[in-house]
Structures are given as C-alpha cells and as structure tokens.
Amino acid sequence: MQTTRPFRILGIQQIALGGLDKGALRRLWVDLLGLHPHGNYRSERENVDEDIVVAGAGPFKVEVDLMQPINAEGKPRVHDPALNHFGLWVDDLRAAVTWLEGQGVRFAPGGIRKGAAGFDVTFIHPKGNEQFPLSGEGVLIELVQAPAEVISAFDRFAFATGGY
Template sequence: MTTETRPFRVLGIQQIAIGGPDKGALRSLWVDLLGLTPVKTFTSERENVDEDVCMAGTGLFAVEVDLMQPLDIEKKPKVHEPPLNHVGLWVDDLRAAVTWLEGQGLRFAPGGIRKGASGHDVCFVHPRGDAAHPRSGEGVLIELVQAPPEVVRAFDAMAAAR
C-alpha cells in the first residue's frame, strides 16, 4: 500500500456496461421491464460494439447503463463476454489519475485516454496484470471517466452536506 497522496478522487458510479449476443433481449429487460430511459445509440467498428445508451435516474447523479452487442460475434473485443462488461467510475482528474496509477504499477488497456461513447474522456484499467504492470482490475474491466465540472461540483456539494 502506498503512502503517497492520491492526486485524484473517485466520485461515484458513472456507468455499467452490459453485453449480450443480441441487445434486443437486454433492451426488453432494462428498458421495457425495468423502465430505464434510452437516450442514444453508439456504434464502433474498432471496439466491435453496437450499443444503446440508457439512463437510470435523472440529473447529475444519473447512471448510464450501456446495453451492448458485438458487431461481429467472432471478433475481439467480445463486448458480450462477460455479460457484465465493465464498470465506469467518475474521477475528478483523469490525467492525474492515469499518471499516478501507472506509477503504482496499474495496467491499462491499450488505447490510452480517448473520447468515450458519451463524449467524456475515458481510459480503461485492464482486468489482468502482467510482468510490467502487476496491478489490475482484478478480473474486472474498469472505465475511468473524466467528470465534467458540474458533476464534480455536485459531488462536492453532496459531500459538504453530510
């Protein structure tokens, strides 16, 4: 465990991403039965994904729920395996987080910081470590998401009100 001061904060859950071979079944559960609100679709050949972006809750504390299916079930990444594909965390300073976490030996997935499906800067923590980077998501793909200023302020206000 490190004693160095962490130069960023994890604010809360930004999203969960769920995959399946056919997002129609996912949509039937999450939208039709559970009542989440679909807000847009996103397709990426590079990421082998066709997804519906839905929201649970409202306002700055809403959580995005991505319903994903692969464009080609034979190609990687396999967004449907495992079905709970990844968890997204709001962070207040993504660049500082990545720099510091790499210094702690955390392994990141290829691609570095880039724009995510919802337009925020994102970076993925690899689910497995390797010799050069022994720390990992411990089997879980984790998306670190740069929180916009209004989200940071909302989390700060909520923390101050405690």
C-alpha cells in the same frame, strides 16, 4: 509507494464483483482506488463471503460488494462471471492515470480518449503483466472524466454533509 491519491472516485451505480479471493479485489478497490470499508456479509446459503465498500457520500454513496465463494465448487458461483466492465466518475482522470500507473496498475491500449458519451475515458486492463502487475482483477474498468457539473454537485453535497 506513494500514498496520497491525487484524484477522487465520485460515484458509481451499485455493483457486485466476484473472485476466488476477495483479498485481491479489496487491494484494488480499497487500497488503490480508495473506496471505504462499510461492512461484511456472509451467507452459507448464498455461498458468499463479501466485503462491502462504498464510494461517494449521501445520494452519491454507492455500495460495491467484493465477493468470494465460501466453497469455490459450490453454487451459486458468485465469482463467475466476475463482470464485463463499468464506468467510474473520476474528478481528475489524468492525475488518476499517472498515479495508478506509478502504483503498478496496467491500462488497456488506447490511452485517454473520447468515449461514446463524449467524455474522456481510459480503461484499467482486466489482467496485469510483468511490467504492470496490478489490474482490474478480471474486470475491465472504465475511468471517466467527470464533467464540471458532476464534480461541483459532489463537492457541494460532500461539503454540506461533512462527507468524503
């Protein structure tokens, strides 16, 4: 398994993702997509055990909560629904797709194409299959090619703050 990732996730808006086993979510978000562990939160009252991971630096640093219920039968049900889909800025979409496919990640049909906003996009399928067992763990994930100005702003800020 190749460990050097040839792309970067530049940022997302805050999201919370739920599943019955946060370990599968952590494998996707930390091991494959490269977000960084930041902390943990557990609350019996909220029925949640979550790992907090982050993407980006400074104002680009965004929290992503990987949640599982403490009691799968209890409420609130932090894993239902998991989420529909959301977009991630990627600095090199083609490299990301090639590398992730090599890791066993399944993509939705259609490949890389122009999205509604005019950027190249592709989607990580919410479910794995025999050929590509890794997936979005129940969530459709849109990877969006970041335009030059987003990449440049990220690089300038990350360099200036010593982040990423």
